Amino acid sequence: MSQFESFKDVVDQYKVIFFDAFGVLKNSNGLIPGIEKTFAYLKETKKEFYVLTNDASRSPEALAQSYHKLEMYDIVPECIISSGMLAREYLQLKVSHGTVAYLGTEKSAHYIETAGLKTLSIRELDLNDIDEVNALVFLDDEGFDWNTDLNKTVNLLRRRNIPVIVANTDNTYPVSKNQIAIAIGGVAKMIETIVGKQFMRFGKPDAQMFIFAYEHINSYPAVGRKDILMVGDTLHTDILGGNKFGLDTALVLTGNTLADDVEVRVRSTGIIPTYICESAVIEV
Amino acid sequence: MSQFESFKDVVDQYKVIFFDAFGVLKNSNGLIPGIEKTFAYLKETKKEFYVLTNDASRSPEALAQSYHKLEMYDIVPECIISSGMLAREYLQLKVSHGTVAYLGTEKSAHYIETAGLKTLSIRELDLNDIDEVNALVFLDDEGFDWNTDLNKTVNLLRRRNIPVIVANTDNTYPVSKNQIAIAIGGVAKMIETIVGKQFMRFGKPDAQMFIFAYEHINSYPAVGRKDILMVGDTLHTDILGGNKFGLDTALVLTGNTLADDVEVRVRSTGIIPTYICESAVIEV
Amino acid sequence: MSQFESFKDVVDQYKVIFFDAFGVLKNSNGLIPGIEKTFAYLKETKKEFYVLTNDASRSPEALAQSYHKLEMYDIVPECIISSGMLAREYLQLKVSHGTVAYLGTEKSAHYIETAGLKTLSIRELDLNDIDEVNALVFLDDEGFDWNTDLNKTVNLLRRRNIPVIVANTDNTYPVSKNQIAIAIGGVAKMIETIVGKQFMRFGKPDAQMFIFAYEHINSYPAVGRKDILMVGDTLHTDILGGNKFGLDTALVLTGNTLADDVEVRVRSTGIIPTYICESAVIEV
Amino acid sequence: MSQFESFKDVVDQYKVIFFDAFGVLKNSNGLIPGIEKTFAYLKETKKEFYVLTNDASRSPEALAQSYHKLEMYDIVPECIISSGMLAREYLQLKVSHGTVAYLGTEKSAHYIETAGLKTLSIRELDLNDIDEVNALVFLDDEGFDWNTDLNKTVNLLRRRNIPVIVANTDNTYPVSKNQIAIAIGGVAKMIETIVGKQFMRFGKPDAQMFIFAYEHINSYPAVGRKDILMVGDTLHTDILGGNKFGLDTALVLTGNTLADDVEVRVRSTGIIPTYICESAVIEV
Structure with a gap:
């Protein structure tokens, strides 16, 4: 009882x-x-x-798929609300043109592409060619080099005064019964402290x-x-x-x-x- | 030009x-x-x-009045959205009975009364009789003694685990061309740090x-x-x-x-x- | 066992x-x-x-006295190290002339007087006559009005760029078995956040x-x-x-x-x- | 003039x-x-x-060498005081045995070795064999993988309650006229926020x-x-x-x-x- x-x-x-x-x-x-x-x-x-x-690492469709693989078929894309969808809404309303740079996998870039914007992985970004970069989005902790590309991110934000969106507010996530990993929200907080600018966070x-x-x-x-x-x-x-x-x-x-x-x-x-x-x- | x-x-x-x-x-x-x-x-x-x-120090009616006194008649109560109205909405949805203690003037208590709840100024609160206190609201920087009553607030929150609402997120407000005053939002932040609990802030x-x-x-x-x-x-x-x-x-x-x-x-x-x-x- | x-x-x-x-x-x-x-x-x-x-509210002599009243005679002034003594050392080394304003009782001002400096309670301070004020010290939570005098403190620090010393780093102190009070260290933290300047804290x-x-x-x-x-x-x-x-x-x-x-x-x-x-x- | x-x-x-x-x-x-x-x-x-x-990335000897290469011979090891020396003093006084894990290059581990302790790069650390790890030191931003090894650090600190020393308090350092890099102090702050423990920082x-x-x-x-x-x-x-x-x-x-x-x-x-x-x- x-x-x-x-x-x-x-x-x-x-x-x-x-x-x-x-x-x-x-x-x-x-x-x-x-x-x-x-x-x-x-x-x-x-x-x-x-x-x-x-979770902004995958589209609602991909998230629903992950439940279907576990034989849970009641969770369909239409009933999933992800923080990535909020980031997309922001981009649609406030960033009308140019390129959006992102930290995350190609899969996570889905949220930017479906906003009708050009995407550029931080991995591909050249610091000498940043005039077209009109926003930066933190999407996922994979898909970039934490050393080189985080330093690149800091220098990008020192040179371009652009809106920064964090599409996941969590600091960590569990990877197994006894182990956790740093989430992109935790990484974004470090970068925010270092550059001293105000980021926009979406998520619970x-x-x-x-x-x-x-x-x-x-x-x-x-x-x-x-x-x-x-x-x-x-x-x-x-x-x-x-x-x-x-x-x-x-x-x-x-x-x-x-x-x-x-x-x-x-x-x-x-x-x-x-x-x-x-x-x-x-x-x- | x-x-x-x-x-x-x-x-x-x-x-x-x-x-x-x-x-x-x-x-x-x-x-x-x-x-x-x-x-x-x-x-x-x-x-x-x-x-x-x-601003949660006065009702929308009283706020509109303050413009009318300045001969600005276009600003009517219906077009005023104050952080106090959000606090009231919270109380209506989440606090169904009991007494709501508040820091502020009697005028500011308007937002609690119109939520249909009993109000109690922190000044009147007796620390030996707090079983009925089901929420605390920071409304205005006037109407209480900053020393005695802030200490009372800290001890109330150590004994009663109740929701705390801050109906004004500002730290300061101007009182004349060269002078500012500490707003209730700044006071609330100090109390939050001291008791280590999470307050709920309403306002831009x-x-x-x-x-x-x-x-x-x-x-x-x-x-x-x-x-x-x-x-x-x-x-x-x-x-x-x-x-x-x-x-x-x-x-x-x-x-x-x-x-x-x-x-x-x-x-x-x-x-x-x-x-x-x-x-x-x-x-x- | x-x-x-x-x-x-x-x-x-x-x-x-x-x-x-x-x-x-x-x-x-x-x-x-x-x-x-x-x-x-x-x-x-x-x-x-x-x-x-x-504790910067009293001199080492007065602190030792408080033990003697409890019939503990081994604690003599020479074996007491208070955060007020550090504040005094700072003033002696770094503030050579002018007036030091303070928040605290007259007893706490002992630490400034024995540094050979003129003292001025925040209660007596006139915001129109602050050119001689060369430092501000937070000493004790008593001896001033928390509303009027804290607002005066904020306005003083907006007009005079002077060193601010906090001679007690605690947020609270116990006043009885079940009750605590806000210490001057907690008050100082609020003022520091509001004026956005860096204070100097002395104490464990x-x-x-x-x-x-x-x-x-x-x-x-x-x-x-x-x-x-x-x-x-x-x-x-x-x-x-x-x-x-x-x-x-x-x-x-x-x-x-x-x-x-x-x-x-x-x-x-x-x-x-x-x-x-x-x-x-x-x-x- | x-x-x-x-x-x-x-x-x-x-x-x-x-x-x-x-x-x-x-x-x-x-x-x-x-x-x-x-x-x-x-x-x-x-x-x-x-x-x-x-700077805890190199010994005072190596730091002095860097000036000698620039033909500045007056700066000898004896006149260099580095934050790494404070970390070493802490380890000598407080960690008497076992292994000290570190984030940094082998060169930076100098400060641990000269304290007479066994060193273990976070890169070599096996999370299944951490019983002997008695302290962790953040020394330099190079010498480890920022993704894998920072996640390893978080999991180490969840399992072992050990003192954590940060031997460099800076957030960033310049790498060229227009470019900066994240310093190990900035990385340590992120890890401290994530694990919620109190680290010990040495440096100005x-x-x-x-x-x-x-x-x-x-x-x-x-x-x-x-x-x-x-x-x-x-x-x-x-x-x-x-x-x-x-x-x-x-x-x-x-x-x-x-x-x-x-x-x-x-x-x-x-x-x-x-x-x-x-x-x-x-x-x-």
């Missing part, structure tokens, strides 16, 4: 569910065991759901990620914020962002926050979820 | 104008001379406008302020972000926030940023306005 | 002991019970000792405090750093500062760090004491 | 001169033209001098660097702090650190701070040099 609330009882009170991905739906071993039952229940009860992820906990998801739900604006539940494993992104946007929030203990210290962490951070549940699995 | 762009030529390209208040429409001496002509022009050309202000440059204004415009959602211009005197709030939300931005030089060092500051911060204009006055 | 080390066994390995005051020798109820036995033992074994305190964990104490020991330089033990209750000041200066360090659990979470805190901060002891009491 | 003070007139008032290296004695093109005349004058007038440098502006130099001067302690001049090109390291340690300071305009904006920068930072001189060259 648990001291925590039943996720099913919680979900029953809402019409739309926003899920974080890593630590909620999957972890480094694959899907969270039993999570497919949750999606069967959502389908049966006709609840809408969206996956909100600070920023309100823009939640309003973007809110505007994308099918039933918008018939559904109010009171009808939406945000489910996440991380206090500083999922719960803080959901709370501030006015959503009810459920913290699950299958990722960054463990049952042992959930109480201490809620108290020490002052970030208070509406509910705490062992996992997002609904046993039916 | 000016090296800067004509504000009229800029305004002509947009359907809706968002204005910052202090340093754009008024300063410590009263209205910016000639600004009434801008509002005559907006009326004549049937452009919508809104005033976005990081946060996206939520712009979303809130965007959803309040009459013509929403027929008008897109491309049709809105944000006008402000401060790079770190008005321009950064407007840019990140995808709006075009006009920096005016009648407040925090002066003609002499505008170039240096744009370059050193990396916050780049779409336009730079001497003032928001339209000569007709 | 304890999992922690015997303080006597630890002390036996060193020739000179540096003690933090609050949380080690005394707390809000008075002396730590039994601490007088430690000083009897130090006398008997002819070990030198010093009290290193981030800064190396200068340890150097100053080191140079004051009677047996200097015959005694090496290897012969000195720093004893404190706070990881971020006593232990971090002691470690960095090359001293061995003993964390005691009678103040800020409790037996329950000492392990978690050492792990999460990465600040590693050489020893952990229940208290600084030596049972003989 | 210059508005700045004559460096010769300034030097004449002191017995010992502390010099920063880069931007004062040399730049990316080699020696500052005419600087050899300054050292001839110091020899003639029998003034002691030391070079204080935030920290007082420890100045006390270390002070204790190394031949005439110590006969010479007081009033007799020492610190000469540097950077407000935040050379001038801030020198001031705080109680030394008089001379800012020279041949490096990071340019004649054009020296006034603005002194005013905006509140870091006030005793003197401002065009360069450290003495025309005789």
Whole structure:
């Protein structure tokens, strides 16, 4: 018997569910065991759901593919909201021409190309030919040399005063049960400190990620914020962002926050979820 | 002849104008001379406008009154978007019962009362009777004793793990040509550092302020972000926030940023306005 | 039987002991019970000792008096090293003439007067007559009005580019078992953020405090750093500062760090004491 | 005719001169033209001098060699004080056995080897065999892979709670007239943010660097702090650190701070040099 609330009882009170991905739906071993039952229940009860992820390394199509490979077919591209989509929206609205330089793989450059802009990997950038570079985007931690190309980035930003977009606000991500890696968000913070300029960050906990998801739900604006539940494993992104946007929030203990210290962490951070549940699995 | 762009030529390209208040429409001496002509022009050309202000010390009605006293009658309560309104929205969505303690004058408590909640000035709060206090809001720098009541605030937050809302993100505000005062946003930052908890800030440059204004415009959602211009005197709030939300931005030089060092500051911060204009006055 | 080390066994390995005051020798109820036995033992074994305190509110003489009132006569002015003494040293070396403005009580101004400089309480300062003010010192949280006088401080620092000294690096201090108060160090940090200038901080964990104490020991330089033990209750000041200066360090659990979470805190901060002891009491 | 003070007139008032290296004695093109005349004058007038440098990439011997190659023979190993020497002192006092892992070239490992400890390049470190690793030192930005090895560093620090030493506090260094590179100090700051632990930094502006130099001067302690001049090109390291340690300071305009904006920068930072001189060259 648990001291925590039943996720099913919680979900029953809402019409739309926003899920974080890593630590909620999957972890480094694959899907969270039993999570497919949750999606069967959502389908049966006709609840809408969206996956909100600070991931700009791949397109929503490629992200959905990664779930299909794990035999989870309910997550389709249309229900994925990635921070990369916010970066694309910014570029479409604010950068009308020229070249956009980026740190990331070719796959991540998808978000710039679909904004109708020319892309240039930082790896290919020549510091003597930068007059056409009108923006810089941090997309993914792969696809460039961390030494040569980060130094190149610093020098580019000293010479060209251009908007800098960070399409992933996380510092790290897990690569296996015991190992983490530095995410592009952590790298971007170092470069920001060094050049002393203000970058623009897209992703949870920023309100823009939640309003973007809110505007994308099918039933918008018939559904109010009171009808939406945000489910996440991380206090500083999922719960803080959901709370501030006015959503009810459920913290699950299958990722960054463990049952042992959930109480201490809620108290020490002052970030208070509406509910705490062992996992997002609904046993039916 | 000016090296800067004509504000009229800029305004002509947009359907809706968002204005910052202090340093754009008024300063410590009263209205910016000639600004009434801008509002005559907006009326004549049937452009919508809104005033976005990081001010939670008074209701929109009281803020509008302050313009009427200066014989500027075009600014009515309906076109004022204050950070206090965001704080109220948060309280309505997330705090359903109990008492909300606040730092500020009785006038500023308006934002809590209209959310249907019981209010309690930090001055009246008894640390032995805090079980009913379910949130704390920083509203205004007046209405409490900075020594006794700030110490009381720290001890309240050590004992009660409750959401803390900061309804004004500014550090300082001008009180005369040569003098500034510490704003409640600056005080809140000190308390946040001391208690080590995460507060929730509402106001520019946060996206939520712009979303809130965007959803309040009459013509929403027929008008897109491309049709809105944000006008402000401060790079770190008005321009950064407007840019990140995808709006075009006009920096005016009648407040925090002066003609002499505008170039240096744009370059050193990396916050780049779409336009730079001497003032928001339209000569007709 | 304890999992922690015997303080006597630890002390036996060193020739000179540096003690933090609050949380080690005394707390809000008075002396730590039994601490007088430690000083009897130090006398008997002819070990030198010093009290290193981030306190600039009173002179070493007045600080020693406060121990004598508690019937602890071994702590004489000569063995007290306060952060106020460092501030005085700075003033003597770097400010040769004019007036030094201060935030604090008249008692705290002792440190400026004994540097041979004219003092001026921020309360008496007239913003129209500041040409003679050549430095500003934060000494104590009492003796001025937190609203009027902090605003006056901000305006002073906008008009006069003068060195600012913070003679107490702590954010808070305990006033009773369950209550804390904001220390002048916390107030100074707010003002520093607001004016955007670099203040000079004196006190633990800064190396200068340890150097100053080191140079004051009677047996200097015959005694090496290897012969000195720093004893404190706070990881971020006593232990971090002691470690960095090359001293061995003993964390005691009678103040800020409790037996329950000492392990978690050492792990999460990465600040590693050489020893952990229940208290600084030596049972003989 | 210059508005700045004559460096010769300034030097004449002191017995010992502390010099920063880069931007004062040399730049990316080699020696500052005419600087050899300054050292001839110091020899003639029998003034002691030391070079204080935030550089742990090479031993003092190798650093002196680099000046000899530029035909400047007055700078011998004995007058070089590097931040690497402070790191070595820390290791000697606080790490008695086991292996010290490091980020840097083999040449930089000199500072660990001469402390009598076993060294292990982060490149060679195997995360499955870390029980003997008792400290980690950031020495130089070369000698490791920034991607693989920085991720390895993060995982090492999550598993082993060991002291972390940063032997260079700079964020960047110049590599040519128009290009800079990220220094190991900037890299260390990113890792510190990511792992959330407290690192120990050695180098200017920290007082420890100045006390270390002070204790190394031949005439110590006969010479007081009033007799020492610190000469540097950077407000935040050379001038801030020198001031705080109680030394008089001379800012020279041949490096990071340019004649054009020296006034603005002194005013905006509140870091006030005793003197401002065009360069450290003495025309005789």
